Amino acid sequence: MMDSDLSQPAASAEELLELAMRSGADAAEVFQSQSLSRPVFFEANRLKQLETSQSEGIALRLWRQGRPGLAVAYGAVTPQLLVDRALALSQLNEPETIELSPASHKHYPDLGESVPVEQLVHWGQEAIALIRDSYPEILCTAEWECDVETIRLISSAGVDCGYTDTTLSCYLSAEWVRGEDFLSVSDGQTQRNVLDPVLLVDQIIQRIEWAQTNVAPPIGKIPVLFTAKAADMLWGTVQAAMNGKQVVERASPWSDRLGEPVLSSQITISQQPDHGPFSCPFDDEGTPTQPITFIKDGILQLFYTDRTIGRALGSGTTGNGFRPSLGSYPTPGLYNFVIQPGLMTFAELIKSLDQGIIVDQMLGDVAGMSGDFSVNVDLGYRIEKGEVVGRVKDTMVAGNVYAALKNLVAMGSDAEWNGSCYTPSVIVEGLSTTGRL
Numbered sequence: 001m002m003d004s005d006l007s008q009p010a011a012s013a014e015e016l017l018e019l020a021m022r023s024g025a026d027a028a029e030v031f032q033s034q035s036l037s038r039p040v041f042f043e044a045n046r047l048k049q050l051e052t053s054q055s056e057g058i059a060l061r062l063w064r065q066g067r068p069g070l071a072v073a074y075g076a077v078t079p080q081l082l083v084d085r086a087l088a089l090s091q092l093n094e095p096e097t098i099e100l101s102p103a104s105h106k107h108y109p110d111l112g113e114s115v116p117v118e119q120l121v122h123w124g125q126e127a128i129a130l131i132r133d134s135y136p137e138i139l140c141t142a143e144w145e146c147d148v149e150t151i152r153l154i155s156s157a158g159v160d161c162g163y164t165d166t167t168l169s170c171y172l173s174a175e176w177v178r179g180e181d182f183l184s185v186s187d188g189q190t191q192r193n194v195l196d197p198v199l200l201v202d203q204i205i206q207r208i209e210w211a212q213t214n215v216a217p218p219i220g221k222i223p224v225l226f227t228a229k230a231a232d233m234l235w236g237t238v239q240a241a242m243n244g245k246q247v248v249e250r251a252s253p254w255s256d257r258l259g260e261p262v263l264s265s266q267i268t269i270s271q272q273p274d275h276g277p278f279s280c281p282f283d284d285e286g287t288p289t290q291p292i293t294f295i296k297d298g299i300l301q302l303f304y305t306d307r308t309i310g311r312a313l314g315s316g317t318t319g320n321g322f323r324p325s326l327g328s329y330p331t332p333g334l335y336n337f338v339i340q341p342g343l344m345t346f347a348e349l350i351k352s353l354d355q356g357i358i359v360d361q362m363l364g365d366v367a368g369m370s371g372d373f374s375v376n377v378d379l380g381y382r383i384e385k386g387e388v389v390g391r392v393k394d395t396m397v398a399g400n401v402y403a404a405l406k407n408l409v410a411m412g413s414d415a416e417w418n419g420s421c422y423t424p425s426v427i428v429e430g431l432s433t434t435g436r437l
Helices: 013-022 079-090 117-134 197-210 228-241 244-248 307-313 346-351 401-406
Strands: 027-037 040-043 046-050 053-064 067-074 104-108 139-155 159-178 181-191 224-226 269-271 292-296 337-339 355-363 372-384 387-392 395-400 408-411 416-418 421-423 426-428 432-435
Touching (some): 013 027, 067 079, 117 159, 117 197, 181 197, 181 372, 224 228, 228 416, 228 421, 228 426, 346 387, 355 395, 395 401
Parallel strands (some): 224 355, 337 421
Antiparallel strands (some): 027 053, 027 139, 040 046, 159 181, 224 426, 269 337, 372 387, 416 421
């Protein structure tokens, strides 16, 4: 649960809302966020520092004569000053339709459990010790963290909802210098309640073992196996294409493709608000979230929207109105973005390839809305006859995300969370590999 020193906000949400309405607002809402984080840092195999980071912010959004105004304060706030600022800003904006969720009162229980700093330190020390047992010369950098966030939203339409969210995360990087050869392998986890340092270390050590030998990269169009960690790059483009705002602006290549195949028939993509470390009972507009299948067997089913974009599309909101920051207006956003895993283990995916390349870490720009990309392979491996034969360096992979996901060969059963995206490893065709032989 959240510490008692965060339980009382610096300004009353009810006071702000009442004051805004008395000051001439047609409608208003107050969005409140409080967070407490205790990260534990390791550097060069040693515990470096412990921190406590605490923040509290409040955002007032109102409409007067249909014109919106948004004002934000952090920490202690004078309610009248915040109201006056929002009212002044509203006069600079054009009138719009007021978008507020219908009345509802619900406060949701915390789905996670807080972990003491001592446990975070123990996990970090255990992970580093396990790596150094196998490779004493490796230097490790790590961060283990417990985040607690409380959200509350109230509005003049009768909304009053809130929840507290406790999430654990870790990141571990292992660096190995062998003469002029530098190897950096990193991985992480985001979970509820418990982290698994042994699993994290196993993944890193496996990649270190594959990197014992440097080999020439394969050249040309060959199958590419993106690990679950690297596959996130592909899904970022898909998320952008399904954004209702991009559809309204005619920027999405899928604007007129509802009900049509857009990806391989092996691909089903959904949103699951009750699962994973980023479960979310309502969006930042107060709309209850719901399970949604966006793509089923490769066929586009739905775009995700907030209230404004849902009205423009005529579909209504999907409960995906989120604020990129406290000082931002709600816009379509995603959480718990789930790609349905396949049936093959990662080892089986490797064995299925006669020739191929594994991409695990990348450098460079990710694909934009067009889907075109060209990235340097920061950590990758060559596959020959179903076996990993060594690490490839000075290698680039280029192609188009949409084309690659239409040419999907297989999906793994090894899905894991990368931020709020739950993705397995995938094998795709149609990408070009270049490098120095």
